[in-house]
Amino acid sequence: MDVRRLIYLSAKPSAEIRQFFEQCDWQVKSVRSVKEVAKAVDGFDAAGGLLDLAAGLPLHEIEALDACLAMPNIGWVAIVSPGQLADSTMRRLVRDYCSDYVTVPVVPERAVRAVGHARGMATLAGAPQQAPVHAVTEGDMIGSCESMQALFRSIKRVASTDAPVFIAGESGTGKELTAAAIHQRSSRRDAPFVAINCGAISRELVQSELFGHERGAFTGATQRRIGRVEAANGGTLFLDEIGDLPLESQASLLRFLQERKIERLGGQESIDVDVRIISATHVDLDAAIADGRFRHDLYHRLCVLRIVEPPLRERGADIELLAFHLLGHFRRDAGRRLQGFAPDAMDAMRRHTWPGNVRELGNRIRRAVVMAEGRLITAKDLELDHLVDQMPVSLNVARETAERMAIERALLRHRGRYGEAARDLGISRVTLYRLMDAYRMREPDSAEPKPDKRHDDHDDHSEPD
Numbered sequence: 001m002d003v004r005r006l007i008y009l010s011a012k013p014s015a016e017i018r019q020f021f022e023q024c025d026w027q028v029k030s031v032r033s034v035k036e037v038a039k040a041v042d043g044f045d046a047a048g049g050l051l052d053l054a055a056g057l058p059l060h061e062i063e064a065l066d067a068c069l070a071m072p073n074i075g076w077v078a079i080v081s082p083g084q085l086a087d088s089t090m091r092r093l094v095r096d097y098c099s100d101y102v103t104v105p106v107v108p109e110r111a112v113r114a115v116g117h118a119r120g121m122a123t124l125a126g127a128p129q130q131a132p133v134h135a136v137t138e139g140d141m142i143g144s145c146e147s148m149q150a151l152f153r154s155i156k157r158v159a160s161t162d163a164p165v166f167i168a169g170e171s172g173t174g175k176e177l178t179a180a181a182i183h184q185r186s187s188r189r190d191a192p193f194v195a196i197n198c199g200a201i202s203r204e205l206v207q208s209e210l211f212g213h214e215r216g217a218f219t220g221a222t223q224r225r226i227g228r229v230e231a232a233n234g235g236t237l238f239l240d241e242i243g244d245l246p247l248e249s250q251a252s253l254l255r256f257l258q259e260r261k262i263e264r265l266g267g268q269e270s271i272d273v274d275v276r277i278i279s280a281t282h283v284d285l286d287a288a289i290a291d292g293r294f295r296h297d298l299y300h301r302l303c304v305l306r307i308v309e310p311p312l313r314e315r316g317a318d319i320e321l322l323a324f325h326l327l328g329h330f331r332r333d334a335g336r337r338l339q340g341f342a343p344d345a346m347d348a349m350r351r352h353t354w355p356g357n358v359r360e361l362g363n364r365i366r367r368a369v370v371m372a373e374g375r376l377i378t379a380k381d382l383e384l385d386h387l388v389d390q391m392p393v394s395l396n397v398a399r400e401t402a403e404r405m406a407i408e409r410a411l412l413r414h415r416g417r418y419g420e421a422a423r424d425l426g427i428s429r430v431t432l433y434r435l436m437d438a439y440r441m442r443e444p445d446s447a448e449p450k451p452d453k454r455h456d457d458h459d460d461h462s463e464p465d
């Protein structure tokens with residue numbers, strides 16, 4: 001038999017409410033703090049939740065409530081005292097996370113009905129979508145396509161040597177993550193990993209940034225400063241955008257690579273430095289060499305081992321994998337119950353050419369998490385809807401997508417009240433249930449509708465279970 005579980009979050013739990021739920025075959029778990037809620041739910045089994053705002057919660061608990069209430073597998077109903085919803089925080093919590101509320105003194109029958117319904121809605125929402133492929137990780141990188149597997153193998157191979165590595169790849173493909181992963185796998189992992197973006201430092205400062213300076217070396221040099229090369233001593237120095245390094249600094253870097261010694265600007269002393277060099281660029285270095293903007297001899301020193309980062313558009317299903325990974329990351333900040341991506345978003349992501357690669361994907365998802373109105377991120381939320389219009393879509397698919405979306409929106413609008421949602425949609429409750437079953441929008445064994453018993457005009461704002 002389906003076990004109906006209730007998470008009862010209250011600073012002063014009522015024995016009467018608890019007993020009533022138990023008599024109605026609910027398994028009641030009473031918790032007093034937000035922290036205990038997460039422990040009380042296991043896996044993604046849906047549960048009903050009774051959130052007692054009327055009994056009061058300490059301020060720090062109220063602050064922690066968002067994350068707790070955003071858990072997709074609990075359908076919450078709030079208990080509020082009269083007038084409490086005049087408070088904007090309380091109103092927001094109830095509006096954004098609860099499918100209903102009951103006012104004190106609580107009529108237990110009504111609370112049971114409302115929670116039954118809220119739990120039903122949580123069942124409908126189900127577990128968040130999961131990426132269809134399993135992630136393989138290397139450091140902070142994830143990927144599973146053949147080109148990423150090849151990249152991970154290369155990382156392992158080059159990590160076991162101390163030779164300079166050159167990473168080529170478009171902007172945002174993960175060159176810095178690759179460099180960090182090589183460092184982490186190398187024998188230098190306990191020493192520093194120092195990254196420097198050669199393109200982001202002004203021409204005048206590059207020398208001192210790389211090699212440091214002594215006090216008084218130039219106007220404004222009021223103190224001795226250790227350069228990035230010296231700071232990486234014993235570890236790995238990652239020179240990003242090496243193609244942007246001015247010719248003068250290229251000469252100094254070449255000298256350092258030959259002698260493994262540096263001199264701080266304005267200093268007399270030669271200092272031994274032991275670093276492993278990893279460099280990267282997204283510009284065409286062959287062209288820069290041909291134009292005389294990059295030293296041929298330096299390139300050969302840097303590029304002993306070469307790794308090529310695959311662009312995102314060539315990673316196949318990894319786009320989805322990364323999209324879910326990044327959504328998981330940003331969803332935590334959103335405090336909303338985003339479930340995943342709508343089919344049109346998936347299609348658009350597969351069609352887009354991703355000039356900004358993984359960084360662009362992350363930026364689009366971060367924005368979509370804030371902008372999305374429904375529980376699924378759409379192509380429009382990703383600002384990729386222009387790609388959807390170009391897609392050939394059969395009428396059946398178009399109809400199903402439109403119907404699903406309309407049903408979801410109507411249910412959200414009416415906090416899951418089927419009768420009102422059906423009325424909005426201009427269909428009977430029975431048709432609504434049939435469509436939801438056909439589109440697998442609810443558990444197959446959910447109770448069948450009993451249109452004659454259900455009444456839509458109840459003055460109660462809860463729904464019969």
Ligand SMILES: Nc1ncnc2c1ncn2[C@@H]1O[C@H](COP(=O)(O)OP(=O)(O)OP(=O)(O)O)[C@@H](O)[C@H]1O
Nearest residue numbers: 140141142170171172173174175176177282358359
């Ligand atoms: N395989 C991956 N898995 C997870 N996140 C990734 C992956 N590749 C890149 N990212 C993320 O994408 C963003 C860009 O990555 P990174 O800075 O390493 O790219 P880059 O190639 O060095 O970019 P640029 O050329 O602009 O310096 C970062 O936020 C990074 O965490």
